[in-house]
Amino acid sequence: MYMYRPVVDNDLVPDYIYRLFKQGHFIKVPVLFRDDTNEGTPFVPQNSSSVGEAKMWL
Structure with a gap:
């Protein structure tokens, strides 16, 4: 479901995380x-008004 998640390796992670949590x-x-939502917003040019302009700036 998500790109980054623990992998069941039968050593460090013996089962799916949701099952382990459910079992305690x-x-x-x-x-x-915490997150870093909008962390880079102050660095983006204020006159960008479309995705295309943002891509060109990047």
Whole structure:
């Protein structure tokens, strides 16, 4: 479904992640999540008004 995901290798990852979570087989540690949505927006020329112009700029 997603391009990047763990691969079942029967060593480090013994089963599909969703099955392991459902069975409670995971380490319970605090985790922080974030993303970088629009991180590059300030660097794009403000006069770009189409995908074509953006591609040309890139």
